[in-house]
Amino acid sequence: MAGQAPYEAIRLIELGRGLTLGSLGEMRTDVSQLQDKFPELWSRYEELRDQLAMPAVFGQFEENQRLEASSQLDKTIQEIRGLPGFDRFLLAPSDDDLKKAAAHGPIVIINVHDYRCDALIIENHEIRSLALTDLQHSDIQTREAMLGGQLDRESLGWLWGTIANPILTSLGLTRNVGENEPRLWWVPTGALAKFPIHAAGEYDEDCSNSVLDWVISSYRLSVQMLLRTRQYQQKSMAPGTLNITVLVGMEMTPGFNNLQFAKQEIEEVERLCLSKGRVVKKPLPY
Secondary structure, X not given: OOOOOHHHHHHHHHHHHHHHHHHHOHHHHHXXXXXXXXXXXXXXXXXXXXXXXXXXXXXXXXXXHHHHHHHHHHHHHHHHXXXXXXXXXXXXXOHHHHHHHOOOOOEEEEEOOOOOOEEEEEOOOOEEEEEOOOOOHHHHHHHHOOEOEOOOHXXXXXXXXXXXXXXXXXXXOOOOOOOOOOXXXXXXXXXXHHOOHHHOEEEOOOOEEEXXXXXXXXXXXXXXXXXXXXXXXXXXXXXXOOOEEEOOOOOOOOOXXXXXXXXXXXXXXXXXXXXXXXEEEOOOOO
């Protein structure tokens, strides 16, 4: 992807993730919406797709059938994309869609490769790339092999120096911005998905400087998934929908350390939910 525009790089990453994550709901959501609004066209699409999914049988007649089914499927998909609201059917998000996804805070896709490592930054007004010159794919692989326990200060400092600090500095998020901390969505790729970027920082005895000090972090497997979540939230907040939030605080889990602040965190989330008019459900005490 070297030398290509940031949007094109993101499009290719999203396309690749769509192929591997489609069974988790990305493409399935598009198809379910088609089924709800245009059932006859959905039925035709499903039939043609199933024909092509069947094991190939060698023979001229069967080969011609598959070619015809493939041609008809392409035409059907183009017909679907001509319908209102389906212009991006089974496609990666458009440039405008990506910017809309960053309406509540920037999205950062971290792409790692032997050749180079970059942060693809999506904001509501632009999409750009930032070269992470101190981040090496080989270092990620070495540190990945060391994962399994609690990361030490040196590892969290490495995450801060090579990834988090350059990105936050580029976004202007390493300074006080008021009472409410900004949101930031991380989309790490490859082995980097195993690392706690949200906890990256310099933790010295005298002072600390970390991601936790500057932003509220969230993670997504893809930008497409973030867009789907937003669409679902809009539907769930529509008049007549049941706004229920289930809160479960696991203070004690066999085989793991106790979470001493789980109860307080649940109480704070409950307070926030109630202020938004949501109904809160919690397990009965035992």
